[in-house]
Amino acid sequence: MRSRLGGAGxxxxxxxxxxxxxxxxxxxxxxxxxSCSGRIQLSVAAAPEIEPAIKAAADKWVADGAAVGGTCxxxxxxxxxxxxxxxxxxxxHGASLAGVxxxxxxxxxxxxxxxxxxxxxxxxxxxxxxxxxxxxxxxxARSPVVVAVPEPVASRFGWPDKKLTWKxxxxxxxxSKPLRAGIVEPTQDAAGLSGLLSxxxxxxxxxxxxxxxxxxxxxxxxxxxxxxxSLRQDLLARFPRSPDPTAIASALGAAALSEEDVxxxxxxxxxxxxxxxxxxxxAPMPLxxxxxxxxxxxxxxxxxxxxxxxVLRTPQFRDRLAAQSLRAPDGNWGEGFQAPRGAPSxxxxxxxxxxxxxxxxxxxxxxxxxxxxxxxxSGRMLSIIDVSGSMxxxxxxxNGATRLQVTVAAANQGLALxxxxxxxxxxxxxxxxxxxxDYREVVPxxxxxxxxxxxxxxxxxxxxxxxxxxxxxxxLAAYEKVQEDWEPGKVxxxxxxxxxxxxxxxxxxxxxLLAKLKKLRDPxxxxxxxxxxxxxxxxxxxxxxxxxxxxGRPFVTVDPAKIGEIxxxxxxxxxxxxx
Numbered sequence: 001m002r003s004r005l006g007g008a009g010x011x012x013x014x015x016x017x018x019x020x021x022x023x024x025x026x027x028x029x030x031x032x033x034x035s036c037s038g039r040i041q042l043s044v045a046a047a048p049e050i051e052p053a054i055k056a057a058a059d060k061w062v063a064d065g066a067a068v069g070g071t072c073x074x075x076x077x078x079x080x081x082x083x084x085x086x087x088x089x090x091x092x093h094g095a096s097l098a099g100v101x102x103x104x105x106x107x108x109x110x111x112x113x114x115x116x117x118x119x120x121x122x123x124x125x126x127x128x129x130x131x132x133x134x135x136x137x138x139x140x141a142r143s144p145v146v147v148a149v150p151e152p153v154a155s156r157f158g159w160p161d162k163k164l165t166w167k168x169x170x171x172x173x174x175x176s177k178p179l180r181a182g183i184v185e186p187t188q189d190a191a192g193l194s195g196l197l198s199x200x201x202x203x204x205x206x207x208x209x210x211x212x213x214x215x216x217x218x219x220x221x222x223x224x225x226x227x228x229x230s231l232r233q234d235l236l237a238r239f240p241r242s243p244d245p246t247a248i249a250s251a252l253g254a255a256a257l258s259e260e261d262v263x264x265x266x267x268x269x270x271x272x273x274x275x276x277x278x279x280x281x282x283a284p285m286p287l288x289x290x291x292x293x294x295x296x297x298x299x300x301x302x303x304x305x306x307x308x309x310x311v312l313r314t315p316q317f318r319d320r321l322a323a324q325s326l327r328a329p330d331g332n333w334g335e336g337f338q339a340p341r342g343a344p345s346x347x348x349x350x351x352x353x354x355x356x357x358x359x360x361x362x363x364x365x366x367x368x369x370x371x372x373x374x375x376x377x378s379g380r381m382l383s384i385i386d387v388s389g390s391m392x393x394x395x396x397x398x399n400g401a402t403r404l405q406v407t408v409a410a411a412n413q414g415l416a417l418x419x420x421x422x423x424x425x426x427x428x429x430x431x432x433x434x435x436x437x438d439y440r441e442v443v444p445x446x447x448x449x450x451x452x453x454x455x456x457x458x459x460x461x462x463x464x465x466x467x468x469x470x471x472x473x474x475x476l477a478a479y480e481k482v483q484e485d486w487e488p489g490k491v492x493x494x495x496x497x498x499x500x501x502x503x504x505x506x507x508x509x510x511x512x513l514l515a516k517l518k519k520l521r522d523p524x525x526x527x528x529x530x531x532x533x534x535x536x537x538x539x540x541x542x543x544x545x546x547x548x549x550x551x552g553r554p555f556v557t558v559d560p561a562k563i564g565e566i567x568x569x570x571x572x573x574x575x576x577x578x579x
Contacts, residue, residue, distance in 0.1 A: 036072035042304050044077045045110040049260055050141055050289055051079035053320040054114060054312065061311050068303045075308065082115035083188045086124060089113075089294070093129035096553070098369040098572040099187020111297045112305050114140065116258075116287045117190030119365060126362040134292035135302065139329040140312045141289040141321050143258040145194040146276040146340075148265070150240050153179075153253050154275035160342035165281040166202035169254065173199075173220045181254040182227030182235050187369050189232065190287055195256020197368050198284040199224075218375050218417060225376035227252060236265055240272045248272065258287050262340055263325040276340040285360065288329070366569070371417065373572035378421040379491045381571075382445055382482050383411060384474060385462055386498040388430045390537070392464040393499075397561040403534055407497050408459050410564040414571070415456070420449035423487065426458045429474040430467030431504050438470025438504060439477055445485065471502040472513040475546065479520060479527060486525045493527065493552075495570065497563070499534040501542055510542065517549045528552045530570045534560045 046054050058075040066073040087100050088109050113134070115121070124132050147169060149157070157164060157172075172179040186192035203217035229235040240251035262276040291312065293305045311317065315334070321327065322334035333339070391404040398406050418424065425445030434440040443451065443458040478494050486492050502510065521527075531543045533556035543554035555566045 036067065037070040038300070039072050039074070040298070040300055040304065041074045041076055042112065042301055042308065043110040044075060044112045044114065044308075045080040045085050046077060046114040047082055047116040047289065048079040049116070049143075049258075049264075049324060050114060050321070050326060051077060053141075053317065053324050053326070056320055057311050057317050058308060061308065066304070066307070068300060068307060071300055071304075073304045073307075075304075078110075080110075082117070082120050082190065085109070085113055085115065086120050089124055089132065090127065090129065093124065093132045095124050095127040095129035095132070097123055097127045097187070098366075098373050098569070099185060109294055111294060111301050112308070113292045113294055114289055115190070115292070116143075116289060117194070117285070118288050118290045118360060119190050119193055119285070121290060121292055122360050122362050123365060123369070126366055132295065134294050136305075136309060137290045137292050138309070139288040140291050140309070140317075141287075142327045142329055142331055143260040143287040143289075143325075144278060144327075144331075145191050145198075145256060145284040145286055146259050146262060146278055147195070147254050148239075148257045148262050148274045149254045149277055150248060150251070150272045151275045152243075152248055152272065154277060157277075159275050159277060164277055164279055166198045166279050167206070167281065169279065170199060170202050170206065170216065170220055172254075173223045174216060178223055179253045180227060180251070181224055182229065182238060182252050183224045183256060184232045184235055185228055185230050186372055188230065191256055191258045191261070193365070193369065194284040194286075196221075196224075196372060197364060198256075198279065198282050200368050200371070201282045201364075214416065217371075221372055221375045222419065227255075228376070232257070232261065236261070239265075239270070239274060241270065243271055256284070259327075259340060259343070260287075260325040263338060266340070267325075267338075276343065278342070278344060286331075289326075367565070370568040370572035374414070374417045374568055375419070377491075378419070379493060379571075380423040380445065380482075380487045381493045381495055382425045382427060382478055384427040384429055384439070384478055384494065384496040385411070386430070386469060386496075386500070386534075387428045387433070387462060387465045388467055388469045388500065388503075389464060390499050390535075393535075395560045397559050402464070403499050403560050404462065404464055406560050406563055407534065408462055410567050411459055411497075412456070413564050414567050415448075415452070415459075417568075418448055420447065420452075423447045423490075424451065424455060426455055427474070427478065428462055428465075429470055430465040431470040431507075432467055433465055433470075437473075437477075438467075438507065439474040445482070468503040469498060469500045470504040470507050471496075471498060471500075472510060473504060473507040475529065476508065476513055476516055479517060479529065479550075482527050483520060483522070483525065486527070491528060492525070493530060495530045495532065495567070497532045497534060498538065499560070500537045501539050510545070514545055514549060517546070521549060526551060530555070532563065532566055532570060533557070534563060 055077040058077050090097055173181055184192040186196040200217050203220055204213045206213055206216045238252035240248045262274050266273045291309050318328045318334035322337035327333045392402050394400045394402055395406055423445050426443040427439050427441055429439040431438050443454050482492055529547050529550040529552040531554045536558050538556050540554055540556050547553050555570050557566050
């Protein structure tokens with residue numbers, strides 16, 4: 001993010017976006033002439049770096065008599081961080097985005113949104129905003145994603161003559177003396193996400209086995225996380241501010257940023273300029289600035305937005321982009337653009353070497369954001385696995401492995417992602433599993449620095465019982481246990497895997513469970529309950545009231561083979577740890 005984030009846009013989104021709608025009505029009334037049969041105001045929220053160019057073009061259009069079918073148009077263009085608008089849109093459409101907090105209930109979305117990347121639109125759609133289907137979405141500008149490196153450091157890599165790859169950068173990050181690399185939080189910043197996708201793709205191609213590839217990827221992510229920032233300006237401030245070799249060695253050595261960021265930074269004449277490295281194999285997704293007409297606006301506004309889009313595709317607008325250090329959608333640039341040293345030339349067939357929105361992979365994006373969130377955050381979690389009789393049923397899509405086996409495999413996969421700062425425990429449950437109790441503690445909740453091997457052994461020992469599903473009694477006991485040793489500064493949570501509905505004649509009812517959870521819940525010591533339902537016998541309607549009380553969410557998959565993906569999504573969507 002370029003300016004500020006605080007709560008991923010909750011209050012800020014409400015205030016900034018409300019201003020988009022409010023606008024300057026007096027100025028608008030002065031503008032609309034008596035010949036108009038009607039008057040409307042089109043609100044546009046744009047990424048801060050492109051906002052001046054859009055505003056200048058819109059102002060000229062309005063000054064020249066902007067109208068559609070006799071209706072006069074006023075355009076209010078506001079600079080809004082993409083993550084803040086995304087939070088508001090997600091709230092409106094019931095979507096959940098990893099790393100993006102909830103917007104205020106009073107937040108208002110604009111008529112037209114120009115974020116810095118189409119990844120925001122794709123993440124909203126794949127995050128559950130099924131009704132979110134913006135019109136148009138075509139690019140109106142472009143900025144390649146580069147790796148910004150202090151020039152003295154870049155020279156040691158062979159810049160500007162040598163062509164470098166993401167594999168080269170990965171080796172620098174995981175060497176015995178790793179390069180001090182940083183990143184803007186990739187779940188909240190499109191350039192950071194683009195760099196993360198390229199880095200994880202390079203990591204997945206290393207090593208002789210999937211385990212080695214994952215180890216390389218996790219090592220790189222944690223190295224980046226040591227120098228991550230929610231604010232782009234904060235990250236830029238970590239680059240060396242002195243030519244002294246010691247200062248250069250101790251400062252930030254690399255970060256995935258946009259070409260525009262590097263140009264803007266170097267325009268301030270810093271003591272050590274940044275080199276823009278255009279890495280390949282794989283080429284990162286550029287920032288493509290889609291023009292998205294949001295669903296639900298009035299037809300006349302949609303018509304006005306269509307004309308505005310045409311205004312933003314003219315040669316004159318290309319020059320306005322150049323003044324903001326941005327390229328045109330085809331990757332070429334207008335008059336006055338100051339390309340960084342080593343940038344692909346204007347005459348290249350593929351000026352940036354980077355594909356556009358058409359190449360976006362929603363699965364890869366979701367996997368990258370969830371893996372990042374899990375691998376770089378810390379928490380305290382009690383994992384609970386259903387061992388009732390039905391968990392021995394085979395899974396057709398998992399080569400005949402049982403439901404329990406695919407669940408244990410997913411838990412082991414997750415365990416490999418958690419660093420030693422996590423505290424994790426393991427229970428199993430059925431009915432009458434431990435004398436009259438429906439649950440059994442397999443491994444107590446302890447830091448992974450001392451508990452990892454015990455958890456691996458505990459998972460290996462889990463076996464199916466002959467009992468039924470004592471879901472309610474188990475959840476209540478687990479909540480009381482996690483609350484007993486609640487740990488500040490971390491997200492305290494329960495993750496429960498089950499393949500069925502509560503089936504315990506001797507246990508408490510759902511009504512009793514909900515009443516007890518409401519009584520136990522402490523806003524100062526929140527405990528999030530996440531329930532992962534496996535197979536067609538799970539009732540989402542049964543689970544939602546339970547998770548709603550705790551600020552959690554049920555995740556249900558008909559195909560148990562997908563439980564590993566679901567686990568990552570569930571953990572990644574947890575709220576920030578309380579302070």
